[in-house]
């Protein structure tokens with residue numbers, strides 16, 4: 001029995017030493033198998049139990065158990081040390097200060113034309129004009145003919161039209177809409193009266209220079225009901241001018257001619273730079289023409305247009321207006337664009353300013 005107890009003691013000592021010398025989790029693993037594993041040294045010693053008297057076996061057996069438990073505890077302790085130091089290492093190299101202020105990613109904003117579209121939509125929405133959609137590629141009939149502009153009529157020349165190379169139909173050739181006024185008859189034909197619409201869409205014309213781009217935007221207003229008069233038109237225009245440009249702005253109507261409105265007007269808005277006086281510090285205001293800026297066209301819907309839309313002009317009347325978004329937006333910001341094309345050059349240095 002003495003021999004076996006000695007063997008256990010020397011196993012215990014070498015086990016503890018090996019554990020304290022171990023340099024990694026991996027080594028600990030090997031030590032555990034070597035000393036305490038199923039085919040390990042402790043098992044080898046215990047195999048000799050059969051060679052000693054029964055009453056001694058108990059003593060040796062319980063001693064072996066103590067050695068095993070002590071060894072396992074030492075291994076567990078050492079494991080803990082390795083685990084903690086592994087964490088410590090991660091904490092040293094791989095950490096984040098959660099209290100540090102974040103880095104904001106660069107954030108863009110809507111294009112000035114999109115901003116204007118949203119704002120104009122909202123302003124008209126407040127007085128019950130809902131935004132509608134109508135085609136941007138349409139038949140000649142909607143773009144011209146139904147608007148009181150028969151084929152070959154010289155008034156058509158003003159709308160330098162792109163034609164689509166497609167077979168002609170009863171409604172004529174297909175065009176890229178040169179204005180948003182095609183929406184007038186399209187809306188009338190829907191047959192839901194009264195109408196209070198705002199149609200914002202792309203328009204196309206064969207022109208490109210410092211004041212024109214071939215693809216631009218217009219917003220078209222249409223109000224059709226019983227007893228609509230020019231007073232209503234003025235009221236809506238003034239409301240828009242004040243909401244969009246500022247409370248001290250007013251509009252004026254100048255006689256003009258459109259085939260689809262009668263009477264027709266050119267709408268001006270008072271200049272925000274000189275306050276509508278045309279004079280700035282005693283000199284001529286360079287932003288406007290004698291105190292006014294041109295907004296766009298408007299008028300009372302022509303009876304022929306109402307008829308084309310299936311609406312009886314003896315019962316109903318209405319007004320319409322159509323203006324360019326690019327122009328209206330640049331008038332608001334007060335930026336005098338030397339060249340309107342800059343809006344579509346995607347030059348961030350320009351766009352960031354809005």
Ligand code: PHE
Nearest residue numbers: 179181297298299320321322
């Ligand atoms: N469609 C006309 C244009 O493009 C503007 C307009 C719209 C005029 C509605 C009167 C009424 O110039």
